[in-house]
Amino acid sequence: MEEDMDKVIRVIGEIRHKRRRLLLAAAATLTMLGGMQPAQAAAPALLVLGDSLSAEYGITRGTGWVTLLQDRLRQERFDYNVVNASISGETTIGGKTRLPDLLSRHKPAIVVVELGANDALRGLPLQTTESNLRQIVSSAQKAGAGVLLVGMRIPPNYGQDYTEKFFSLYPKLAGEYKVRLVPFFLDKVMARQDWFQPDRIHPTAEAQPALLETVWPQLKPMLKRNADR
Template sequence: MKKGLPDVAWRWALGWLLALALGAGPVSADGRPTLLVMGDSLSAAYGIEADAGWVSLLQARLDGKARVVNASISGETSSGGAARLPELLGQHDPDIVLLELGGNDGLRGLPPGQFQANMRRMVEASREAGAEVLLLGIDIPPNYGRAYRDAFTGVYRRLADDFDLALVPFLLEGVALDDNLMQDDGIHPTAAAQPMILDTVWPELAPLLEENGLTLAEAQG
């Protein structure tokens, strides 16, 4: 009997470790948390140098403590994002997904219900993949009418409430109405605005980083 104990103990330990691994969710190869940014031109550094965009500034602020994957595409809609996300989740195993979509849905006057359904699909897919979600809200110009704007912006709040998500109500807070911080098209922020955008995102993102193993001091480099 004594001769068989080491083998039994080994098999028990192996099974215990396997159970832990299956329940722990995906972990990046080097142990750093992975952030996946799903956005449109506001996160794709449209009209400015790529390294001046707020996502690149975020990567610089994290100073190698986390991996940032920017999957943002100029012109992207919530429908396009929902179609692309499953493959990206499988490819990158993110710990945190930042959803910055909806601006192009609103500018095209697409139904808010369709926008909400697409965003819900992305939230659910991210959660099922073991990732936390941060919603980055967008507003649209007032000429679209109060009713449509309220229905559109209300999507972010409803999703945040339904799924208990962290939410940045308006990504361009303090930027959108300042002509000096917006490009000539009146839609895209300048390079000078990008640090302000990151500072708007940071208070909601920092707690998620801490939950994934970074202290605030580490995350700030």
């Protein structure tokens, strides 16, 4: 009888010991979980699809307006990851060709389209430029991105009619696709000849803040802070 009682006492003791270990393990798990921060979603991408004017042509890397844009976003607490997909010499056909892969890889919330100047400087047919820009804008919109179209002017090398029709492409497309528009990218730098490189085409590093200030008023209303997403 005494042996049976000893066994019962031992069993009860083992049960209590196991229960204590389970409670301690559970408490440790809860403590660990309580200290963990919820994973933050990756910042949405802001894709800049441009030419040499956005690709830091002829200036020190890290001084272009797109880099300044990333700095401005941080300063104003807009959490976006700027992806600069600009290439010197890029045309609208090049941008149209590259865009599907860029949309697939980066899934941008916003696409800034700064293309067309090289088409016009080469005298390419305006119908081709317009068609390419249409496909760029519509592809970005179908991917769920907001679009900012950046317009350009060119010298009348191919006649005044060509120059005027080229310039009018941008507001025309912006109206049709209901996207925001920067009418003329170089608007704030044209009066400062000292802000141009010797080729008289590409702005210097000193001009880059002015380029950002030209884009910013149209871009800022498109941005959302984390709490608004």
